[in-house]
Amino acid sequence: MDWALALYDERRREMRRLLVLSVLLHATAVALFVWTPFPQRDVVLPGVVTVDLLAPSALEGAPPAAKAPAPAPAPKAPAPPPEQARPAPPPPPTPPVEKTVVLPKEPAPAPKPKPQAAPKPAPAPKPAPRPEPQRSYEDVMKQLRQEAGEIEELTPQAPAAQTARAAAGAPAGAVAGSGLSSGRGVRVDPEEAAWMRRARIHVRQSWVLAPGFRTQNLETHVQVRLDATGNLLDEPRIVLRSGNPWYDDGVLRALQKASPLPAPPEAGEWLFVFRPEDWL
Amino acid sequence: MRRASGALALAGLLLAAAASAQDHPAVVVTDPGARTFKAAVQGFGDRQTKPGPEHVAELRQGIGAALAGSGVFTTIDPKAYLGPDTTASLDGSPTCPDWSQIGADALVDGVVVSGEQGLTVEFRIWDVVRCRRLLHKRYFGDAGDLDRVGRRIADDVVLAFTGQSGVAATEIAFISDRSGRKEVHVMNADGSDVRAGTHNRSINAFPQWSPNGNEIVYTSYRLGGQPTLYLLTRGRNQPGPLLQRVDKGAPIYRGVFDPAGRRLAFVMSVDGAPDIFVSAPDGSGSRQLTRHRSIDISPSWSPDGKRLAFVSDRTGSPQVYVMDADGGNERRLTYQGSYNTAPAWSPDGGWIAYETRVAGQFDIWLTDPDGRTAVPLVTHPRSDEGPSWSPDGRWLAFSSTRRGRADIYRIGIDGGNLQRLTSDAGENTSPTWGPFPGSR
Amino acid sequence: MFVRNANARMRMAWVVAVCGLALTVSACRSKKGPEDEGAAGGEFGEQTLGGDMGGIAGRSGEGLEAARRMGLRTVYFDYNDSSLRQDGQTALRNNYDVLRRRSDVRVEIQGNCDERGSSEYNFALGERRAKAARDYLLQLGLPSSQLTTVSFGEENPASPGSGESAWAQNRRADFAVVP
Numbered sequence: 001m002d003w004a005l006a007l008y009d010e011r012r013r014e015m016r017r018l019l020v021l022s023v024l025l026h027a028t029a030v031a032l033f034v035w036t037p038f039p040q041r042d043v044v045l046p047g048v049v050t051v052d053l054l055a056p057s058a059l060e061g062a063p064p065a066a067k068a069p070a071p072a073p074a075p076k077a078p079a080p081p082p083e084q085a086r087p088a089p090p091p092p093p094t095p096p097v098e099k100t101v102v103l104p105k106e107p108a109p110a111p112k113p114k115p116q117a118a119p120k121p122a123p124a125p126k127p128a129p130r131p132e133p134q135r136s137y138e139d140v141m142k143q144l145r146q147e148a149g150e151i152e153e154l155t156p157q158a159p160a161a162q163t164a165r166a167a168a169g170a171p172a173g174a175v176a177g178s179g180l181s182s183g184r185g186v187r188v189d190p191e192e193a194a195w196m197r198r199a200r201i202h203v204r205q206s207w208v209l210a211p212g213f214r215t216q217n218l219e220t221h222v223q224v225r226l227d228a229t230g231n232l233l234d235e236p237r238i239v240l241r242s243g244n245p246w247y248d249d250g251v252l253r254a255l256q257k258a259s260p261l262p263a264p265p266e267a268g269e270w271l272f273v274f275r276p277e278d279w280l
Numbered sequence: 281m282r283r284a285s286g287a288l289a290l291a292g293l294l295l296a297a298a299a300s301a302q303d304h305p306a307v308v309v310t311d312p313g314a315r316t317f318k319a320a321v322q323g324f325g326d327r328q329t330k331p332g333p334e335h336v337a338e339l340r341q342g343i344g345a346a347l348a349g350s351g352v353f354t355t356i357d358p359k360a361y362l363g364p365d366t367t368a369s370l371d372g373s374p375t376c377p378d379w380s381q382i383g384a385d386a387l388v389d390g391v392v393v394s395g396e397q398g399l400t401v402e403f404r405i406w407d408v409v410r411c412r413r414l415l416h417k418r419y420f421g422d423a424g425d426l427d428r429v430g431r432r433i434a435d436d437v438v439l440a441f442t443g444q445s446g447v448a449a450t451e452i453a454f455i456s457d458r459s460g461r462k463e464v465h466v467m468n469a470d471g472s473d474v475r476a477g478t479h480n481r482s483i484n485a486f487p488q489w490s491p492n493g494n495e496i497v498y499t500s501y502r503l504g505g506q507p508t509l510y511l512l513t514r515g516r517n518q519p520g521p522l523l524q525r526v527d528k529g530a531p532i533y534r535g536v537f538d539p540a541g542r543r544l545a546f547v548m549s550v551d552g553a554p555d556i557f558v559s560a561p562d563g564s565g566s567r568q569l570t571r572h573r574s575i576d577i578s579p580s581w582s583p584d585g586k587r588l589a590f591v592s593d594r595t596g597s598p599q600v601y602v603m604d605a606d607g608g609n610e611r612r613l614t615y616q617g618s619y620n621t622a623p624a625w626s627p628d629g630g631w632i633a634y635e636t637r638v639a640g641q642f643d644i645w646l647t648d649p650d651g652r653t654a655v656p657l658v659t660h661p662r663s664d665e666g667p668s669w670s671p672d673g674r675w676l677a678f679s680s681t682r683r684g685r686a687d688i689y690r691i692g693i694d695g696g697n698l699q700r701l702t703s704d705a706g707e708n709t710s711p712t713w714g715p716f717p718g719s720r
Numbered sequence: 721m722f723v724r725n726a727n728a729r730m731r732m733a734w735v736v737a738v739c740g741l742a743l744t745v746s747a748c749r750s751k752k753g754p755e756d757e758g759a760a761g762g763e764f765g766e767q768t769l770g771g772d773m774g775g776i777a778g779r780s781g782e783g784l785e786a787a788r789r790m791g792l793r794t795v796y797f798d799y800n801d802s803s804l805r806q807d808g809q810t811a812l813r814n815n816y817d818v819l820r821r822r823s824d825v826r827v828e829i830q831g832n833c834d835e836r837g838s839s840e841y842n843f844a845l846g847e848r849r850a851k852a853a854r855d856y857l858l859q860l861g862l863p864s865s866q867l868t869t870v871s872f873g874e875e876n877p878a879s880p881g882s883g884e885s886a887w888a889q890n891r892r893a894d895f896a897v898v899p
Contacts, residue, residue: 188305192304192305196305196307199307200307200308200309203307203309204309204311204312204313205313206313207309207312207313207314208312208313208314208315208316208317208385209312209314209315210315210316210317210351210352210441210442211315211351211692211694212442212444212673212674213442221306244443245443246441246442246443249407249410249441250441252410253385253407253409253410254309256409256410257380257409268304269304270304270306270307271304271305271306271307272306272307272308272309273306273307273308273309274309275308275309275310276310276311276312277310277311462875464764466764475763475764477764482776482777482778483776483777483872483875483876485839485843485873485875486840496764501777501778501870501872504777504778504779505778505870506870507777507843512764513764514763514764515763515764531843531847531870531871533840533843534840547840549844549847552847552848552851552869554843554844554847575841575844575845575848577840577841577843577844578838578840578841591840591841593841598838598841619837621837621838621840621841622838622840635838637837640836642838665838666838709839710839
């Protein structure tokens with residue numbers, strides 16, 4: 001029996017040694033993985049936001065919509081073709097036979113932080129719809145470059161909207177790790193901006209808006225508490241009502257459906273603004 | 281010293297962290313992912329004293345079809361349901377995740393109870409994403425009303441999600457010569473159940489609903505003389521002449537009630553020049569509003585009853601004008617094109633639809649009531665005429681000859697969801713869209 | 721005594737609980753109760769008032785026939801126009817000759833349009849055409865008691881179908897003898 005025990009001991013010591021060696025090797029691998037500085041792989045290109053809104057035929061000159069590494073399925077971002085085939089001046093009517101290419105409007109220069117319209121049906125006549133300008137390729141590219149933060153916007157803007165637009169529109173990671181500022185001097189952390197873009201795309205997919213709402217200039221601000229993995233921690237809180245309770249309900253529904261969102265850079269309160277821009 | 285600066289640095293970091301935690305920039309969502317909600321409709325459980333399980337299928341079918349035609353909802357195939365296919369009872373709530381997981385926004389569940397007096401349909405509408413009950417309602421009727429009840433329910437679902445009722449339960453009156461003569465007909469807003477209203481074998485034209493949906497005023501030559509206005513009343517067989525106290529020798533046509541139902545605008549020819557008059561519904565107290573030698577016709581009330589859109593050819597060709605309801609402040613609205621007629625004021629007052637002649641045929645355009653903007657809506661190369669708004673303002677009915685004979689169509693005011701309502705039965709023109717059923 | 725008190729307390733508690741529950745339940749029911757509405761529809765109807773007289777708009781075809789036998793002629797018009805052409809004036813002078821010899825005959829001048837244009841405007845245009853013919857006859861000297869006018873707009877085409885030849889035949893003022 002002794003020799004068996006002795007052998008067993010020998011085996012155990014061998015096993016222990018091998019085990020220790022294995023653990024050490026694994027630890028080294030993990031350490032290497034965690035701490036080795038990999039290069040920033042931010043491959044989301046500028047103009048993804050705007051590219052969503054273009055008709056497919058207008059995309060020839062614009063950069064392709066890249067696939068973000070995040071879980072959000074970015075290819076869904078460009079609107080489905082049947083909606084693109086009906087470009088028209090905003091509010092309601094659209095010539096069904098017309099197939100002119102509609103270029104995206106410039107981002108609304110004068111944002112309305114407060115909702116204007118009374119709840120539907122509004123008795124007052126609607127403001128005259130803005131005619132759809134036909135713009136040249138240069139104009140489009142200029143706008144795309146503006147949004148990429150390569151050109152400073154020249155029109156003065158209210159600070160709140162600047163922040164919002166800088167945050168939402170700036171693909172800050174265009175140049176790796178540089179935390180580019182866009183708009184008027186607002187520094188946006190690139191990781192944050194990247195997440196905000198993913199979150200926007202993700203939430204957008206869950207947002208259903210019946211056409212009748214689009215002509216009413218409705219805007220709702222919602223405070224959302226997210227945990228580190230992107231789950232909604234409780235009922236989102238409306239901090240600015242649109243004036244139309246069904247619109248507000250639809251916004252809350254969208255956020256509920258979107259949960260879990262992509263994991264935010266940090267858990268906590270995040271503000272979402274819902275404001276359909278004329279893009280029919 | 282070192283320690284202090286270290287502490288300061290740490291404090292600074294913490295502050296920065298705290299500040300950033302409260303002060304994240306906003307995520308701005310500017311483009312919705314979809315225009316239509318998804319609805320799941322359970323088969324309504326049938327608690328009855330008499331056999332008749334066809335209710336279950338009929339109701340679900342009716343609600344689903346009406347929702348699909350609303351332009352606001354699409355329906356989910358019942359085969360995809362994780363939850364129960366049929367409502368067992370209305371005690372308790374549905375398991376919302378069963379429904380939200382298959383992509384539903386709305387769930388309709390309900391039961392049908394049939395008894396001696398007829399049927400009671402009791403139903404609920406759920407927002408399954410936020411798991412809330414939005415509506416709980418009962419409709420009473422008899423077996424023949426089930427189709428109508430299904431449409432009402434679909435309209436209620438649209439109301440619960442958008443604040444504006446759908447129009448599946450509304451009706452459209454129009455003129456059709458399918459019987460050989462031009463008679464007033466009525467059909468459901470989806471084109472089903474066409475029935476004749478008039479049978480006088482004369483010329484009948486220009487039907488218009490009363491605001492409560494109980495009557496249709498129309499023009500007829502019934503008595504072999506000049507045209508005058510008559511009234512068709514629901515449930516009554518004998519239409520009567522409407523205007524008792526207006527000059528019977530003069531031709532009168534195109535009567536239209538104001539939105540409150542208290543006044544009637546109509547066109548009467550005085551010395552060969554048609555002019556617009558306003559009176560009480562029986563013709564008493566009539567006032568002449570236009571006094572030109574020109575043709576002044578086609579009055580259309582604004583939803584607040586304070587103004588009238590109309591057509592005048594005082595400049596040589598028919599154009600759309602607006603004036604106050606007492607006749608002052610006449611102002612021309614249309615300047616494009618040489619022939620603009622048939623104005624129709626939208627229920628929210630924001631638009632006036634009209635027909636304009638382009639290269640010999642008619643298209644339908646919209647203008648704002650100040651005449652500043654005009655936008656095309658229906659531009660098919662064959663004639664599209666006679667626009668009439670649905671009461672929710674989402675649709676326009678019109679008559680089109682695009683397939684040869686004139687048929688009634690409806691189109692969403694964003695230009696989509698074109699549907700043909702009449703098919704292969706004579707010439708069908710002059711649609712007028714009735715009010716919500718609750719108005720009665 | 722202890723037990724009795726306990727029993728009483730328990731019973732009280734039980735009664736209170738039941739009352740409370742009943743109150744809550746009834747309140748709940750009234751809050752959650754469904755809205756009620758009738759859904760019955762109603763039908764429009766109109767009895768047929770006599771058979772088809774073969775004419776139009778309550779007029780038999782005989783009036784037109786009688787006018788034709790008397791030699792009264794139809795007046796034709798240009799597109800969107802109610803002014804009298806040369807041939808129209810000639811036809812009207814002929815009709816004047818016929819009618820001034822038959823002061824017992826009353827005629828209805830029926831204005832019509834082709835199918836183009838809005839039907840409501842065409843009612844008015846037809847009226848203008850009938851009035852133009854009537855006014856010309858009055859100028860020539862016919863008494864107004866002999867003449868009435870009516871318009872059928874585009875609802876009474878003489879020639880069905882489309883195309884210039886059909887349209888030209890439909891832009892007209894017909895004469896019909898009235899009893």
